Amino acid sequence: MNAIRTVRRRALAASAALLGAVLVAACTSDAPPESPPAASGGGSTADAGTGKQSTFFEQAEYDRQLALADQTPEGPADKPWEQMLNPEMTDTSQYKTADPGDIELCFSNAGVFNPWRQVGLKNMRAEVKLHKEITKFTVLDAQGKDDKQISDIQELSARGCDALIVSPNTTATLTPAVKQACGKVPVIVFDRGVETDCAVTFVNPIGGYAYGAVAADFLVEKVKPKGKILALRISPGVDVLETRWSAAKVAFDKSELDVVDVKFTDGDPAKAKSIVTDALTRHGDIDGVWMDSGATAVAAVEAFEDAGKDVPPITGEDQQDFLQAWQDKDLTAIAPAYPTFQWRTPVIAALDILKGEDVPKEWKLPQPTITQENLGDYLKPGMPPLHYAMCGCESMPGFPKDWGGK
Amino acid sequence: MTTVESAPAPSGPPRKRTSLSGGKGLSTVRRSVDPVVGVWLAALAVTILGWIVVAAQGGNFLTTSNAVAILQNCVALGLVAVGQSAVILTGSLDLSVAYLISLGTLVAAETMASGGVVTAVLAVLALSVAVGLVNGLIVTGLKVNAFIATLGMAFILRGWIEDNYTGPAGEVPVSFQRLGYDRIGPIPVSVFLLIAVAALMWLITRRTRLGHHMYATGGDEHAARLSGVRTGRTVVLAHVLCSLCVGAAALFLAARLAAGAPWAGTEARYDLESIAAVVLGGTALAGGRGGVAGTLGGVFVLAVLDSVFNQLSVDPFFKNVVRGVVIIAAVALYARPRRTPKPPKALPEGRTA
Amino acid sequence: MSAPTDTGTPAKNVPAATPGKRVVRALGTGIPVYVLLVVLLLALLVTDPGFYEPDSFLSFVKRAAPLVILAAGQYLVIVCGEFDLSVGAIVTAGVVVAAELYGSFPDAHWLVVTAVLLVGGALAGLVSGLITTVLRVPSFITTLGMMLILEGAVFFWTGGSPQGVLPSAFRQLGRGTAFGWLPWAVVACLVAGTVAVLVTRSDFGRTLLATGDSDRAAALSGVRVIRVRTVAFILSGAAAALAAVLVGGFSGVSAQAGRGYEFEAITAVVLGGVVLGGGRGSVVAAMAGAFSLQALFTLLNLQGVSGALESTVQGVIVIAAVGLGAADWSRLRGRRTPSGSGPPGSTPTGAAPPGPTPPRPTPPTGTHPSGGTPS
Incomplete structure (x- = not known):
């Protein structure tokens, strides 16, 4: 009957482990034990809820890119x-x-x-x-x-x-x-x-800093002070995306906006939609959405619609589905591009x-950045939803068929 | 349950539901279709086929540089797959290898940047032992299915990596990069690393008591336990061995990449690919049958395929289709002999303790 | 609380001689998952008192629907002793194919497209099932290969990205609501759940369990093992296609719609106390496992756990919960063994019912493709 004893031991060990796990999970609610305050959306500190700066951030390169953007x-x-x-x-x-x-x-x-x-x-x-x-x-x-x-x-x-x-x-x-x-x-x-x-x-x-800054500056301009900003990122640790966020962080920190959440979507629209829905539940309202890339922008827009709310100023990318939604729904939006x-x-x-x-x-x-003024130049009807408008391919032989359009 | 009937025959045949007919044909029949021979024959066939196809396109497949490239491409996956063979033989599985590789390269590169190469190697191996130990203990102590246990471990490691690293980190001194880039004659140094690790694993699985216990545990855990094998300890050790191989792969990749990369293991899907290579090499997923030699063959087949695709500039999406078909077809071929009559008690493998 | 009731309802609909015992048996091996689910739902209540307002709760169920459906399908395959790793790929392929179909036939009726997807999913399942049963390839390998083939083929065909847009009529099922408040996805989830329960209660369901318990014994007692398993794969494929319709409806065209779903579904099923290797477990518990997983995701999100640490917490909880499930609770409760609760009498040859539990689940066979970092 050794078996029974081991079984019981096993049960005890397992329950202890689950108890521990639940405690760990529960603890995070009031005092995250030892996790560094990385990208958590605490929002209580002086950093406007944006967390600590990325280790990728280089002031000199940031300055250079912002200067280049004006040339x-x-x-x-x-x-x-x-x-x-x-x-x-x-x-x-x-x-x-x-x-x-x-x-x-x-x-x-x-x-x-x-x-x-x-x-x-x-x-x-x-x-x-x-x-x-x-x-x-x-x-x-x-x-x-x-x-x-x-x-x-x-x-x-x-x-x-x-x-x-x-x-x-x-x-x-x-x-x-x-x-x-x-x-x-x-x-x-x-x-x-x-x-x-x-x-x-x-x-x-020009680079990620210019990209992130254009988007953040747009929100700083369009959203009222103290407005709640939701920042959606694809995933941590990708250099080209880190620069975008770190530049946006600089802009948000300088502004009076309140970044209530910084979340990772893994580039999955379903996850992005869930995150926006949860953020709406949690914060009541969101006054602006910043994104480090466009793949999930339409999902975010739909999350507002499905919750019966107006879509606040939002940033996206030059992806066709976002541009289409922008025009159809008359969004207040901007689309910086990392041109293809x-x-x-x-x-x-x-x-x-x-x-x-x-x-x-x-x-x-x-x-180039797509704004309300030049949206019509970039939005080509008939292109597939995941096409990138800043392709410079319109006059090439085989367009639009080879790019999946019609 | 069925264990009762197999209890008196401790070294009885593997009793696995997944393989439906636990029985095998006569040993002579088996010999002619031994998966190890089969997979190396397949490797040869793929090579010849590749050579013909590439030659038809006006290319030259069997050049020294190409052969060296194929060998080089075997190393990382080979090291992981050799480790994976150990756990799969024992009837377990490790899905945390991809994240362990990533973390391993990061630890290696960061330690090398601050301390010495020796410290870094020891640190990576210590990390590997720790992860393997925890994996093994969760599987045996908490009785969590290895699929879930190592998947959970993968998640834990992933969180750790994403929380602490925001991209490539650390630096690898030129002296250590030689592991990734140097050659002895035409053969890359790292190939010798793979051969050494594989040979060591072959010795452990085939020539030591631990190895016998691994086969016994994978073949029929209950029977093994009844015949005095400490199956729990065997499974834990298999996991540690696997993680050590993964640590070696991480060291190799660190040398090759000259830095630690948080996605070194995941983007290459080493978890999936290593399991595919092991199974391609004729090791039964349920455990107890197969070995390192076959696994190396499986790795080689995948590398040759990759090289042929490269030569022909095949669409990467189409590559996946072909890989999927090859994996299924290969395993279907291995499974075929077992469709012949199924005596409930076939001859024991002869190597079980 | 209401989630278990949701999933529990179908069970009560089944006419039973002794309803009380019936429910206990339905709960069976799944007890830990219900505890986990209740704990998580309570934690959600504490975190966000607004969570139980009808709107936000329904939207939670709506979001969980694809995973619940996948878990139900996956349960059928796992309980007969196999795996289906191809469901994530079927979801991706389903979404992409739907968009591609609409690219070529913009005016296609949504019912037609949905039907095409369901048939396609069932076909993929049929192929996996036949390869597994007739060619004797372990299902892990079959469905792993199927996953590579489906993903590769779909993107090879579409040149990397689908050409069409999913019209709102098609997306209604995943996005819209009935009567202005009840999401269609919830309805679909309830229907699929009911069907799954009915299937497991039918003769077919019993042969499924028997096959998973011991296919040789089942075969000896006249079960057509090959057919039973193949049908399980077909149902799992169709369930995945239905999930694709919901996911595509919920969030639109995406080239990675199904990424990671296969392992989430398996995790959900295992959380529900279903034993990998087959023969034991209830479909209601499997679906409760899916709800638990979704509740965990939501909780982690609401808690504002640092995005990066989320997966660590998830890993710990999954291991712990399964460890808990692996433990034999009957000993602690000092009661009759619940291990016999997944209709044990159905095992035709009475494979040693007194033994407390099967020695150990057969060694696992399965994997998850770690999602690569997109860049």
Whole structure:
């Protein structure tokens, strides 16, 4: 009958564990035991409820981006993907190819795990088609794995490509691989950077600080002082998203707005909708919604509608479904963009480099914002809901069909 | 329950509902379709097929650089899968490996940035032992199903990571990065790490008492207990072994990534992929049958497939379709011989204690 | 409190000779989950007194509906000794396919699209079921493969993102209300729950349990094991498709609508005291497990637990609750063993009823795809 004794012991141990768990859960209500006051929506301290600043925050880069946002870019105004801000040109004559009519481009992609990257890759493929001199375009997809992308870069740089484009999955972790590749082939990095300047050029838009600040400033302007702000973020620890939030935090801290909640949605609309609904229950009213990306914006709008409330000023992104809802429901909204047209630029840069023409060491692209005034320019009817409007693809062959529109 | 009937035969056949017919054919029949041989044959077949397909497209598959790349891509998944084999053999399962890898790389890189490499290695291994121990104790002590126990552990680790890290952290000295990038002749150093770990695990599972106990526990826990195996302790040790392998994978990834990354383990879905590789290698999910050699074959098949896809620039979504089909088809093939008559008591595996 | 009543109602509808015993038996192995659910609901009451206002409570039930339906489907598969890991992928695929269908046929009637989804889900279940039963592939692997195949195929087909918009008529079931106050999702949840209870009470339900308990014994006593299991998979697939309709209705087109649902559903079922490996547990408890899980999510959200620590708390609670469920409570209560409560008499060969519990659930087989960090 040993079994019975063990069974009972087991029961006791288990109940003790559950008791402990319930206590832990219960404790958090009044005094979170030892959890750092990270992104919790306490709201009682002087930081306006925004929590502590992200470790990613760099004041100098923040200042630089906000300054860039006010500048007028060089280049054709109707082709923002060819424009550049504050360029410091670098000489590329050493990379001039002997055979400009037969170019093989290679691209190591972090992955196509979200609609932004899917639209981007379509842009890049379309750009490649525009240039007859590119006879071969090889794409290796790392499916979000750093380790695989390192191998991909090694494989591509050994393959005899004329130029290698890299869209890194993670900033820090791909640095050694890119450094290795730099010795063999001209490298163009875009979207995320790497911690080395060995690449011939680094193509990217102004950046996350400018993005976050534009959205936050809009709310500061539109929402009355002491208004309750709900901040929805995708997930912690993603560098491009951390910068957006940290810039918004700076703006909110300076303002008189009260950030009542900072929540992570995992990019899941259902979860976002639940969070907004709960926030409405908990705080009675929400006077403004800040988002670090647009994937869940429509869900948030619907949560207000379903609760029978007016939709407060809200920020989104240039995703089609949000723009459509904005127009249909006449929202007070703004949509900063992290433009997908930047996927065209690396191809253009690669061809310039292989021609031996000067390119900027850091190719800073403009980062337009969609406002009430220019909403009509960007909202193209018939595009799929997860399309990104700032694609710069409207005049490319195959549009809109190749992008899923009609 | 059925355990009663198998009680007098401590080394009796695995009694598993999932495999419906616990019985197996004659050992000679089994030999010809031994999953280990099968999976390596499959690896060979995939390689040849890949070579043909790639050659038809005008490419060259069997180059040294490509072969090296395939080996290199085996390492991380291989280390995890070898660990996963240990728990699956014992009839358990570990779903926390992905988050443990992430945390491991972070701990490694941060410790290396402040302390020495040796301290960092020890810290990661200590972390692994702790996590494995807790996993094992929850499974055996609280009698929580391993699926839930290790899933819960995954959640706990995830919260810990997300609360303490906001992105890549730490720094790995160049001396340690050599583990990720150096080669001896054409072979990457890390491949030797994988071989060493796998060989060690093979010795443990096949040549020690612990190994016999693992097979016995996985085969039929009740019978094993009746014949004097301390099954609880065996399961806990299997979990510790698994976590140690995962720790080794974390160290390798830290060397390769030159930093700690909070999503190093999760984005690559090492939890799922490792289980798929183990099963592809012919190890029974219910435990008690299979081994490390097969697992390595499974890992190799997946790596070769990946390489073929790379060469052909296959759409990544289509890759998943093919992978799904391959996994199901492989296991269906392994399951086939067992459809032949089912004597309730087949010959024991011969290796059970 | 009302949630258990909700799920409990169907049980009472069943004509029973001794209603009291019937209820106790229905509760059976699930006792801990009801305790957990009550504790969580009380905690919600303390945290937010407004929680029990009809509107917010109904919206809670509405949000829980997809998970409850998934749990009911998953229960059928688990109780006959298998797993279904493909349900999350079926939800994603369902939402994407619906959007894609509306992209091609903008005027399709919502009933037609819903029916297509349900049939599609059932078909996916049929394939999984046949591979599992006829080809003898462990269901863990079958449904894992099915998950990869479905996700890959759907996105391969749509080029990564669906082309159409879900019209409001289709979304009504997940988003709208009947009579202006009762969410359709709650109705769907009640209907699905009732159907699930009726199914488990039917002859089929009893053979399901018997199969899970010992498929050899069941086969010997004339149960067509292959057919029973396959039907369980079909029902689980259809339930997942129904959940897809609700999720798509609730929050619109998303390429990751079903992410993580498979493991949430399994967790819910296991929280409900259903034994992985089959043979034991009640569907009402499984659905209560789903409600508990949703209540836990809501509580963590309302408590303002630091977003990051949320998963830690969730992990601890799930382990503890299942540990509690694994313990044999009959010994502590000093009463008749409840382990025999999941209709034990149905085991045709009377597989040793006196034994307190089966030695241990068969080793687990299952996993969850850790959601990657989107960036």
